[in-house]
Amino acid sequence: MDDVLAALDEHSDLDDLIAWCRIPSVSSDPSRATDVVHSAEHLASELRRHAPHRVEIWPTGGHPAVFAEWKGPVGSPTLLIYGHHDVQPEHPVAEWISPPFEPTVRNGRLYARGAVDDKGQVHLHVRAIAAFVRSRGSLPLHVKLLVEGEEEVGSKHLTELLASKQSELQADLVCVSDTSMFGPGVPSICVGLRGVFYAELHVEGPSTDLHSGSFGGALANPAHALAQMIASLHDDEGHVLVPGFYDDVRAPTPKEREEIAALPFNEAAWLRSTGASSAFGEVGYSTLERLWTRPTLDVCGLYGGHMGAGAKTILPSRVSAKISGRLVADQDPTVILRRLRAHLLAVAPAGVRTRVVDLHGGKPYLAPTGHPAYEAAKRALSKAFGAPAVFVREGASIPFVRTIADALGKPCLLLGFGQPDSNAHAPNEWLDVDSYHRGAKAAALFYNEVACQAAAIFQHAFER
Amino acid sequence: MDDVLAALDEHSDLDDLIAWCRIPSVSSDPSRATDVVHSAEHLASELRRHAPHRVEIWPTGGHPAVFAEWKGPVGSPTLLIYGHHDVQPEHPVAEWISPPFEPTVRNGRLYARGAVDDKGQVHLHVRAIAAFVRSRGSLPLHVKLLVEGEEEVGSKHLTELLASKQSELQADLVCVSDTSMFGPGVPSICVGLRGVFYAELHVEGPSTDLHSGSFGGALANPAHALAQMIASLHDDEGHVLVPGFYDDVRAPTPKEREEIAALPFNEAAWLRSTGASSAFGEVGYSTLERLWTRPTLDVCGLYGGHMGAGAKTILPSRVSAKISGRLVADQDPTVILRRLRAHLLAVAPAGVRTRVVDLHGGKPYLAPTGHPAYEAAKRALSKAFGAPAVFVREGASIPFVRTIADALGKPCLLLGFGQPDSNAHAPNEWLDVDSYHRGAKAAALFYNEVACQAAAIFQHAFER
Numbered sequence: 001m002d003d004v005l006a007a008l009d010e011h012s013d014l015d016d017l018i019a020w021c022r023i024p025s026v027s028s029d030p031s032r033a034t035d036v037v038h039s040a041e042h043l044a045s046e047l048r049r050h051a052p053h054r055v056e057i058w059p060t061g062g063h064p065a066v067f068a069e070w071k072g073p074v075g076s077p078t079l080l081i082y083g084h085h086d087v088q089p090e091h092p093v094a095e096w097i098s099p100p101f102e103p104t105v106r107n108g109r110l111y112a113r114g115a116v117d118d119k120g121q122v123h124l125h126v127r128a129i130a131a132f133v134r135s136r137g138s139l140p141l142h143v144k145l146l147v148e149g150e151e152e153v154g155s156k157h158l159t160e161l162l163a164s165k166q167s168e169l170q171a172d173l174v175c176v177s178d179t180s181m182f183g184p185g186v187p188s189i190c191v192g193l194r195g196v197f198y199a200e201l202h203v204e205g206p207s208t209d210l211h212s213g214s215f216g217g218a219l220a221n222p223a224h225a226l227a228q229m230i231a232s233l234h235d236d237e238g239h240v241l242v243p244g245f246y247d248d249v250r251a252p253t254p255k256e257r258e259e260i261a262a263l264p265f266n267e268a269a270w271l272r273s274t275g276a277s278s279a280f281g282e283v284g285y286s287t288l289e290r291l292w293t294r295p296t297l298d299v300c301g302l303y304g305g306h307m308g309a310g311a312k313t314i315l316p317s318r319v320s321a322k323i324s325g326r327l328v329a330d331q332d333p334t335v336i337l338r339r340l341r342a343h344l345l346a347v348a349p350a351g352v353r354t355r356v357v358d359l360h361g362g363k364p365y366l367a368p369t370g371h372p373a374y375e376a377a378k379r380a381l382s383k384a385f386g387a388p389a390v391f392v393r394e395g396a397s398i399p400f401v402r403t404i405a406d407a408l409g410k411p412c413l414l415l416g417f418g419q420p421d422s423n424a425h426a427p428n429e430w431l432d433v434d435s436y437h438r439g440a441k442a443a444a445l446f447y448n449e450v451a452c453q454a455a456a457i458f459q460h461a462f463e464r
Numbered sequence: 465m466d467d468v469l470a471a472l473d474e475h476s477d478l479d480d481l482i483a484w485c486r487i488p489s490v491s492s493d494p495s496r497a498t499d500v501v502h503s504a505e506h507l508a509s510e511l512r513r514h515a516p517h518r519v520e521i522w523p524t525g526g527h528p529a530v531f532a533e534w535k536g537p538v539g540s541p542t543l544l545i546y547g548h549h550d551v552q553p554e555h556p557v558a559e560w561i562s563p564p565f566e567p568t569v570r571n572g573r574l575y576a577r578g579a580v581d582d583k584g585q586v587h588l589h590v591r592a593i594a595a596f597v598r599s600r601g602s603l604p605l606h607v608k609l610l611v612e613g614e615e616e617v618g619s620k621h622l623t624e625l626l627a628s629k630q631s632e633l634q635a636d637l638v639c640v641s642d643t644s645m646f647g648p649g650v651p652s653i654c655v656g657l658r659g660v661f662y663a664e665l666h667v668e669g670p671s672t673d674l675h676s677g678s679f680g681g682a683l684a685n686p687a688h689a690l691a692q693m694i695a696s697l698h699d700d701e702g703h704v705l706v707p708g709f710y711d712d713v714r715a716p717t718p719k720e721r722e723e724i725a726a727l728p729f730n731e732a733a734w735l736r737s738t739g740a741s742s743a744f745g746e747v748g749y750s751t752l753e754r755l756w757t758r759p760t761l762d763v764c765g766l767y768g769g770h771m772g773a774g775a776k777t778i779l780p781s782r783v784s785a786k787i788s789g790r791l792v793a794d795q796d797p798t799v800i801l802r803r804l805r806a807h808l809l810a811v812a813p814a815g816v817r818t819r820v821v822d823l824h825g826g827k828p829y830l831a832p833t834g835h836p837a838y839e840a841a842k843r844a845l846s847k848a849f850g851a852p853a854v855f856v857r858e859g860a861s862i863p864f865v866r867t868i869a870d871a872l873g874k875p876c877l878l879l880g881f882g883q884p885d886s887n888a889h890a891p892n893e894w895l896d897v898d899s900y901h902r903g904a905k906a907a908a909l910f911y912n913e914v915a916c917q918a919a920a921i922f923q924h925a926f927e928r
Contacts, residue, residue, distance in 0.1 A: 198777065216760040223764075276815060278814060280682070290682040291682050302687055306765035306786050312764060316765060350741075351740060396675060
């Protein structure tokens with residue numbers, strides 16, 4: 001692979017990325033729709049310079065996606081690389097040190113909206129592909145690239161696109177670079193994402209707010225009932241008490257727990273960043289285990305009765321809570337919501353009416369790390385960064401990963417090259433330029449590893 | 465007393481009340497300050513027609529009060545009658561069937577702002593005084609009348625006035641007509657008012673709202689902590705669990721409980737009026753006992769975290785509850801707040817910061833029903849209404865009663881002639897015209913009873 005890595009050293013391609021980042025492809029802003037189109041065209045035009053088999057702009061009901069394909073040797077596996085070319089809004093602009101759409105390199109960082117999320121991380125794959133083409137004239141495997149334009153608005157048309165382009169998108173593996181490394185210098189493969197569910201609990205008593213002097217003490221207070229119901233959700237050790245809540249949880253293996261324990265996690269710095277006085281969670285689990293491997297139930301908001309300044313002596317007619325949970329494999333948001341509702345109705349005291357409204361849900365994702373591509377990725381990342389690559393997880397949800405994995409029925413490798421403090425959705429978004437270069441090498445090495453592991457990959461698919 | 469009662473039958477005086485109710489003496493509206501002055505002058509001018517010893521308008525830092533005095537026989541007791549001539553705002557005007565300041569009699573009711581609260585109830589005393597003057601030329605006891613202009617804005621200058629006019633206001637008894645009868649045809653003396661305290665509980669965790677995916681499960685959630693703390697305030701049987709909460713509660717006597725049980729209370733109609741599905745309160749007490757004789761703790765409002773529409777997946781930084789309680793004799797709001805704060809801090813879980821802020825408080829009032837004036841009042845009311853008078857209590861607080869009782873150190877008799885649904889602070893306020901006439905007779909009979917009981921009243925004061 002020395003020839004390919006040398007080609008990467010020779011061509012930094014940073015100017016192409018900078019040119020792309022100048023385009024304000026903010027998908028949530030209707031007045032920037034043409035910028036999103038422009039961004040797609042810009043990418044397509046760059047890709048055409050690197051000898052693709054085909055490059056197409058795919059229209060959707062919203063913003064367009066870019067699709068490109070490079071053919072590898074007959075019988076080689078197919079890798080689908082997913083990314084997105086739309087970006088978050090830049091507000092508040094005043095907080096940016098250099099303007100969001102005037103990319104600027106300072107102290108080894110490229111500052112621009114989209115630098116890390118996700119143009120920079122798409123671009124390092126473009127560079128890896130270009131390096132093969134430049135040094136060898138072709139790629140060692142089939143590569144497909146799908147770069148959508150609606151990720152920041154919930155990938156509204158992705159499911160539709162995956163269905164309508166099923167044959168074009170067929171692949172043996174999917175690779176996504178849209179996440180972060182565990183920390184500087186720690187190459188990381190994200191193998192788990194939590195799912196989510198979101199519900200609203202309404203507790204109603206009297207038909208209007210009543211005078212607390214004239215009625216207090218003789219009617220059930222919905223706020224007391226709500227508090228009792230919320231208090232019934234957890235025990236003192238942080239465990240969720242909803243019957244059946246943990247039934248479908250796939251526990252991490254002892255090896256996975258060891259790997260998590262071995263990560264260079266600075267708990268004190270983490271706690272400082274939150275402003276909380278101490279960590280708290282399920283007894284028997286570390287902070288990272290709580291965030292990555294355990295489901296949660298959290299009240300996100302409370303409202304009802306008198307919420308203004310000062311005193312108003314009422315017995316509230318109605319109070320509500322927003323209740324959300326993070327789920328892990330193999331929990332299903334629909335099942336969990338059903339169990340939560342049953343529990344809340346069972347513990348609701350007499351004298352109030354209780355309703356639980358479903359707001360939304362998303363399934364968790366747990367990577368099939370036994371697949372040979374995972375060890376291949378570890379080798380590629382370790383070599384490119386000169387440090388052992390690690391498996392990490394993410395407490396939050398990335399809905400499109402599960403969408404893609406389910407639609408294609410193939411593993412989805414999350415090779416992320418951002419940093420946890422890269423300001424992905426905030427002012428002063430940045431990409432570490434060294435990670436950008438090492439990331440491109442890691443991608444090239446990964447393609448090569450996958451090509452070399454073709455037999456094992458086909459065998460793995462056959463056995464399943 | 466036939467002469468006095470005949471004089472009342474002869475002179476309805478309703479036109480004088482109607483003229484007074486035309487004056488929009490809304491004390492909370494600065495643009496109506498001259499109307500409040502006009503109202504005071506109107507009353508003073510009417511009083512001057514009834515041979516008073518003196519009539520004065522007393523300025524205060526806010527709206528003026530009216531004071532008048534009639535001398536009785538040497539050695540007779542002194543009765544101070546308190547009332548107010550300011551009224552609530554009339555909004556929403558569109559909901560009034562006849563305009564608020566154009567008094568109208570329909571179906572035996574006088575509709576007007578101030579009809580029952582409190583001009584009509586002051587006026588029936590004016591009529592009782594006038595009837596004595598008309599029939600006998602003088603009163604059988606010393607009568608003082610204090611009609612303030614700031615009751616609807618919290619009697620801001622009453623304490624000051626009571627202090628500065630201490631000798632003018634000296635009395636053996638106080639009588640206030642500003643409450644309601646238990647129901648139509650049930651003459652009532654209110655012998656208990658609950659006190660109140662009001663606090664705000666703030667529970668704080670992380671320094672800002674955090675992403676519930678990235679942090680959920682590893683930090684204490686202030687909303688869970690708040691719920692636990694609120695849930696700890698009551699047991700399943702409605703008893704308050706704050707240590708020491710009931711220590712100073714003076715239990716009603718078996719006779720008082722019997723009297724309450726004997727009242728014609730329609731629980732089903734009461735429940736229907738609230739819209740709640742069932743009554744709920746401390747096990748072991750009836751609804752009226754819960755409202756009148758037991759202290760309460762009620763959450764009046766909850767707020768914090770995501771309170772808007774839809775889903776926002778956050779771990780809230782801070783949530784708050786408004787907590788208020790109704791107190792009975794001999795509880796003290798300051799002591800109760802101290803006990804509540806100690807309890808909340810004791811049960812607050814680790815990982816959050818808890819603050820309890822005092823908003824306001826007022827002491828409960830329990831009348832000294834052993835004083836001979838109470839049986840005197842019962843006899844007077846029973847005779848005027850042709851039905852046995854009852855002792856009732858009020859779940860709400862009337863702060864000025866305690867202010868006057870404490871300042872003068874004398875019993876404060878609450879002889880109310882409104883109805884529970886008189887719309888005192890709402891559109892279509894009304895006064896039952898028959899109760900207005902019977903109330904004037906009751907007042908006259910009461911003055912006579914007090915005059916006849918002079919020895920017992922002086923003896924009672926001496927023994928204490």
